[in-house]
Amino acid sequence: MPAFDPVRDAVLNSPVDQAPTPHPLASPSLARRATDLSVLLNSDTRQPGLPTPPPTRSTLSHLLHTSNINTEEKLAASEPFGRRSSYTDPNSSYFSYQVPSTSRSQIPSPHRHRSPSPRPGSSSRQQLIDSPVSRTSFPSRPSSSSSSTFPPPQTNRNTASPVMVPPPTPPPPTIPYNPTRRLTAPGSVLIPLTPTEMEFYKNFRGQGAARLSKRKRTMSNEPDGANEPPRKKLAGDVGVVVEHYNSRPDVGVVQRLESPILGLKNFNNWVKSVLITRFAHPVLSKGSTSNGYSGPGRGRGGGAGKVLDMGCGKGGDMTKWAKARVREVFAVDIAAISVDQARSRWESMRGPRFDASFAALDCYTEPLSKAFPPAKLAQPFDVVSMQFCMHYAFETVQKARCMLENVSRYLRTGGVFIGTIPNAEQLLEHLDEIPPNAEELSFGNSVYKIRFEERNERPVFGHKYWFYLQDAVENVPEYIVRWDNFVQMAAEYKLYPIYKEEFHQVFEEHQEHPEFGPLMVRMKVVDANGESAMDEDQWEAANIYIAFAFEKR
Known part of the structure; x- marks a missing residue:
């Protein structure tokens, strides 16, 4: 066969x-x-x-x-006929081809047109491509899971050579995002914003955006912001003081209770309350009308009287002035951030509150008229208060006089000037007790420390020392206030002393008082049994201060 x-x-x-x-x-x-x-x-x-x-x-x-x-x-x-062949490979793909409707003499030779091999190393497929029957390219097909097929190559019937249509590019393999060390939860990233959120962030101008943007300061209708002087950086000792108090955070009530010197702070506040109650309340109750000034009447809280708080700090005495039922308070401090915190504390006060104006101003070098318009200063103050800050003015005689000018010029006759300052006599006595061979002219305990730079030179103004108080003051330069010199200068501005006591004397005098005794318990200076919340080191730190009161005549 x-x-x-x-x-x-x-x-x-x-x-x-x-x-x-x-x-x-x-x-x-x-x-x-x-x-x-x-x-x-x-x-x-x-x-x-x-x-x-x-x-x-x-x-x-x-x-x-x-x-x-x-x-x-x-x-x-004959009509053109098609032929399909299937191959099995690791990718489960197959290839299809068709012979165009041309005569065999018009089919291009494999040497003129040959498609590359879809997968290197496949000999049988290469033979099929090189055969005369398969003289067209082999378009790739997706995996077997796809039900769609690619169309065969098209031929231009007007020309002898076939026109090849390239197959569509297969999509790249999708690799799921699955990090091995994820920092955030999967649902917390790549979440599209809602239309409401997009609109919110489109018009949002937070604190960071306000700092980055450059825009002119707009005039405010608030009485405390319209004429506020521009803030500037200060050099020397003043710059150190300002930077220190600006950097101190305004902690909340709960965090204040965790202070290691809470007993000392409560005691200092009690002394200030005694001063305000004994000398400011009687004057405030009369108000400025006693000197012929009618004024705008009582404040929004129904109070009377006008107070200038020089060196207001973060507004620690706002509650005391509210209890005194004042009509209006002017709060001034050299530390601008502290002033902002004092304003925030006043705004967050509960119940009826007094009117208040705030300004960042160095009252030891500039007049009050630079911070407030003449109309607001036309009615004089009934009380001027300077708590734990007046000693900074005694760096120079010029600063001390500028301070007294601001106090006296806008204080009415019969008004009072109250404050607290370090006891110069006690500080100098401790300096004399330091041994001659001591490496450092310092004294104190675990709560406070005072360090002098010079033993022998003791000028009336500018006698500097460095002060540290736990959880309050971090090595800030301060100056000795000689009491006799202070009284003499104050008299030139019609200010005369009516009270001067060391803190331990204030305690001895008022601990049995029917009003101030129970106040000590409410302010947690002592408990119900009369036991103090201060230890010996805190008590020693408290007694380096004196309380005073002057009257303008």
């Missing part, structure tokens, strides 16, 4: 009823059924009882069966 020929065998193994005369080599068993190969190759098999359809020119049987039509004419008149 001749060598194996699949086309010939397909014809010979066709069903016997396909031809008028069975082939002599055909198997008798084929008369009962057709093989799979014959079914695939012969699309014109007859069905019993149906008319025989005419053979189409595109079928293989039409091309192979003998007839009167010339073979070349059959090929020329």
Whole structure:
């Protein structure tokens, strides 16, 4: 028998009823059924009882069966046919190709057009590409999970060469974001903003944005901000003091209770309350009308009187002035941040509160008229208060006089000037007690420390020392206030002393007072049994101060 020929065998193994005369080599068993190969190759098999359809020119049987039509004419008149082949590889992809409807003479040779191999190392696929039948490119197909197929390459029928359409680029593999060291919860990042949030942040101008932006300062209708002088940096000892107090945080009530010197702070506040109650209340109750000034009347809280708080700090005495039922308070301090904190404390006060004006001003070098308009200063003050700050003015005689000018000029006759300052006599006595061979001219305990720079030179003004107080003051320069010199200068401004006591004397005098005794318990200076909340070191630190009161005559 001749060598194996699949086309010939397909014809010979066709069903016997396909031809008028069975082939002599055909198997008798084929008369009962057709093989799979014959079914695939012969699309014109007859069905019993149906008319025989005419053979189409595109079928293989039409091309192979003998007839009167010339073979070349059959090929020329045939429609293009397609063929698909499947391959299994690790990527589960397959390739499809079609032969365009051109004559075999017009098919370009593989040397003129050859597509690269889809996957290197596949020899069978390379042979298929190089075969004359597969002279078009093999577009890649997605993975088997996809149900879509790429269209076959298109051919321009007007030209001999096929026009190849590149396949679409497959999407890159998606790698899920799964960091091994996550700093935030998965739901806290990459969450789109809602329209409400977008509108909010579009118009938001927080504290950080306000600091970065450069804009002109607008005029405010508030009485304390319209004529406020520009803030400036200060050098020397003044700069150290300002920087210290500006850097001190304004802690809340709960954090204040955790202070290691809470007993000392409560005691100092009690002394100031005694001063205000004994000397300020009587004057405030009369108000400025006693000197012929009618004024705008009582304040929003129903109080009377006008107070100048020089060196107001963070507003620690706001509650005391509210209890005194004042009508108006002017709060001034050299530390601008402290002034802002004092304003915030006043704004957060509960219940009816007095009118208040705030300004950042160095009252030891500049007049009050620089911070407040003349209309607001036309009505004089009833009380001027300077608590734990007047000693900074005694750096120079010029500063001391400027301070006294601001106190006296705007204080009415009969008004009082109250305050607290370090006891110069006690400080100088401690300095004299330091041994001559001591490496450092300092004294104190675990709560406070005072260090002098010079033992022998003791000027009236500018006698500097460095002061440290636990949880309050961090090595700030201060100056000795000689009492006799202070009284003499004050008299030049019509200010005369009416009270001067050391803190321990204030305690001894008022501990049994029907009003100030119970006040000590309420302010937690002592408990219900009379036991002090201060230890010995705190008590020693408290007694370096004196309380005073002057009256303008």
